[in-house]
Amino acid sequence: MLLLIGFSVSAQEMTDEHKKEIQDRVKSKVEEFQGYLSSIVNTELSDVRRNAAKESALALFMGEGEPYYIFDEDGNKERHREVRMQISSVNSGNIGSKAVKKYLQDSYDNIHKYLKVTIQAADAVRVDNIYKVGEGQYECMAYFAQKYIAYGKDGNIRYGDFTRKKIKVHITAKEIPAVGIIFEAKLGDIYVESTEKTR
Amino acid sequence: MKNIIYVALCLMTALLGYSQIILEDPSLSRNFRAEVKSLDEFAARFNGAESHPEISDDSLMNLQNIKALFDLEKVIGKDDRSQFTSYAMSFCDSIFTYNIRFSLCDSNVFALAKCKVKFENRDRPISLILVQEKTSDGYTRWGIAGVKGLVKSGIIKAKKFYNISPVEHEIHFMGLSDILNHNTHKAFGYRSLNNSIDQLNVFLTLIQTGLIEFEIVDNLEIYCMNVPGFIFIISEVLRESTNSGWLISDLFPATSEEKKQFINNLFIEQ
Numbered sequence: 001m002l003l004l005i006g007f008s009v010s011a012q013e014m015t016d017e018h019k020k021e022i023q024d025r026v027k028s029k030v031e032e033f034q035g036y037l038s039s040i041v042n043t044e045l046s047d048v049r050r051n052a053a054k055e056s057a058l059a060l061f062m063g064e065g066e067p068y069y070i071f072d073e074d075g076n077k078e079r080h081r082e083v084r085m086q087i088s089s090v091n092s093g094n095i096g097s098k099a100v101k102k103y104l105q106d107s108y109d110n111i112h113k114y115l116k117v118t119i120q121a122a123d124a125v126r127v128d129n130i131y132k133v134g135e136g137q138y139e140c141m142a143y144f145a146q147k148y149i150a151y152g153k154d155g156n157i158r159y160g161d162f163t164r165k166k167i168k169v170h171i172t173a174k175e176i177p178a179v180g181i182i183f184e185a186k187l188g189d190i191y192v193e194s195t196e197k198t199r
Numbered sequence: 200m201k202n203i204i205y206v207a208l209c210l211m212t213a214l215l216g217y218s219q220i221i222l223e224d225p226s227l228s229r230n231f232r233a234e235v236k237s238l239d240e241f242a243a244r245f246n247g248a249e250s251h252p253e254i255s256d257d258s259l260m261n262l263q264n265i266k267a268l269f270d271l272e273k274v275i276g277k278d279d280r281s282q283f284t285s286y287a288m289s290f291c292d293s294i295f296t297y298n299i300r301f302s303l304c305d306s307n308v309f310a311l312a313k314c315k316v317k318f319e320n321r322d323r324p325i326s327l328i329l330v331q332e333k334t335s336d337g338y339t340r341w342g343i344a345g346v347k348g349l350v351k352s353g354i355i356k357a358k359k360f361y362n363i364s365p366v367e368h369e370i371h372f373m374g375l376s377d378i379l380n381h382n383t384h385k386a387f388g389y390r391s392l393n394n395s396i397d398q399l400n401v402f403l404t405l406i407q408t409g410l411i412e413f414e415i416v417d418n419l420e421i422y423c424m425n426v427p428g429f430i431f432i433i434s435e436v437l438r439e440s441t442n443s444g445w446l447i448s449d450l451f452p453a454t455s456e457e458k459k460q461f462i463n464n465l466f467i468e469q
Contacts, residue, residue, distance in 0.1 A: 086415070090437050090438075095415055095416075095417055097415065120224060120227060121227075122227050122228045122230075122231035122232075123228040123231075124228065124231060124232060126236050126237070126240070128237050128239040128240065129237055129238070129239045131338070131339050132337075132338060133338060134338075141237060141239075143236040143237060144231075145227060145230075145231045145234075147224065147227055162227075162439060164234075164236075164437055166236075166237075193435075193437040195437060195438070195439070
């Protein structure tokens with residue numbers, strides 16, 4: 001059984017060791033998400049596998065992509081909308097947002113228009129802005145960049161963009177007997193800046 | 200058994216997914232490493248704790264890092280480029296002379312978020328001024344310090360004053376139920392001539408009662424006044440370059456008095 005631990009230290013007293021553990025944990029979660037995202041749009045995979053990737057990706061998010069509740073410091077139930085993705089297009093200046101669940105479903109549905117989709121990722125995920133926000137609760141940001149290219153049935157590039165994604169990550173410190181403290185990470189809202197390269 | 204198969208399927212899917220991430224274009228990773236991806240990274244480079252990957256580790260490193268925090272495309276595009284460059288050099292001097300460190304959690308740093316809200320089924324532009332602060336128990340938080348644009352966007356009508364009859368006291372102001380309930384759009388006009396409107400309180404009340412729906416932040420700028428003699432603005436710029444991310448988009452000289460005036464203007468609707 002996992003026990004929520006109560007730290008008596010303040011946010012400023014987070015040890016370097018804990019900070020590093022949080023960064024590693026978040027990086028692996030984000031890489032996992034990138035992997036699922038890549039699978040969802042992989043035209044070489046069956047729909048069953050792509051769908052499994054979509055479900056696994058959703059499981060990484062707060063509320064698994066649905067509205068959710070958390071308890072505030074006074075023990076009151078706090079209602080939250082579903083996790084969303086805000087997309088800002090550098091080319092058009094438009095900003096829009098959609099639920100992550102819908103984004104993943106759209107990514108799943110869209111590939112049938114294309115022959116092949118490739119995603120190139122920058123070789124690093126940065127994690128910083130780590131703050132303690134409550135007893136055993138932390139929030140931080142993860143940053144990564146991707147290039148997405150979709151080829152039409154004729155083999156020509158139909159769409160391409162360069163996106164920079166920032167994900168808010170919610171961390172809960174838990175103590176497992178005989179193991180020690182582990183940091184559980186759940187992904188939150190995503191901010192995406194996109195530069196379209198080709199149409 | 201079903202669960203094991205499902206987990207195995209998910210793992211395979213994830214692994215296959217990774218195989219589709221192809222590292223082709225070396226500039227993607229190079230640019231991403233150079234990009235100022237967060238304001239934490241901005242602070243680290245400004246304060247000399249981290250460096251732009253293409254700046255050499257020598258005695259000029261800190262100066263070069265500050266220079267690299269400027270949005271160079273914007274600098275090049277400026278009409279008064281030589282004057283701006285001279286300001287930028289004085290700005291760097293001021294940072295090193297006074298040993299200035301950048302932190303978001305500073306009473307001289309404000310975030311200005313230009314937002315869209317929905318009121319009476321129409322999108323209206325407003326601006327929020329936010330400050331980062333520490334709570335008594337050591338947590339860091341953002342708080343809304345001001346709101347601008349409620350009058351300009353037509354959410355509240357406050358330019359005109361309306362009169363409550365000078366004889367109303369004789370009937371124990373029984374007319375208030377008529378005045379206040381039947382022409383609600385005039386409500387702010389009934390305040391005393393000496394009372395100003397606190398837009399933040401109005402905004403939060405409208406939010407609490409559900410009459411305003413917050414939609415989106417269209418634009419975000421960070422105003423910094425902690426370098427003696429200067430005000431600088433940080434904005435986020437996305438481009439495929441080693442000069443991108445959170446960068447100094449504007450800089451202008453300002454005395455302490457001018458800074459005070461600037462802060463006042465930030466909070467006051469023009």
